[in-house]
Amino acid sequence: MNLVVEEAAARWYREQMGLVDGDNLRIFVRLGGCGSIHSGLSLGITKDEPRSPGLNHTIEGINFYMEDDNLWYVENKELRISFDEKVEEISMIVG
16 A cells, blocks of 8 residues: 655645645545545545554655555555646545
C-alpha cells in the first residue's frame, strides 16, 4: 500500500484550507459520492490529528495520512492525490 500526494495537490490544499507547516490532513472513507472502487463510498479529507496512521505522506510541509481502520478501502493498492490545473479539480485515484 502506498499514499502519493503530488506537489500541485498539496499546494492547492495548503492554499484552500489555509494550512501551515506541520498541519495534518486525514483521508477518510465516507458514505456517498463517486468512489472508484467501492460503490456508494468515496474518500474525504479533513484537518485532524493522527491517532493510528497506517499510511502517510508529508509534502509541502503538510502530513497527509489515512488511519489504520480505513486502509481496507485502498486494498493493498496505491492512493494517488493529484490536482488538474485545467479544470481546477482534485482527484483521488486508487489503483
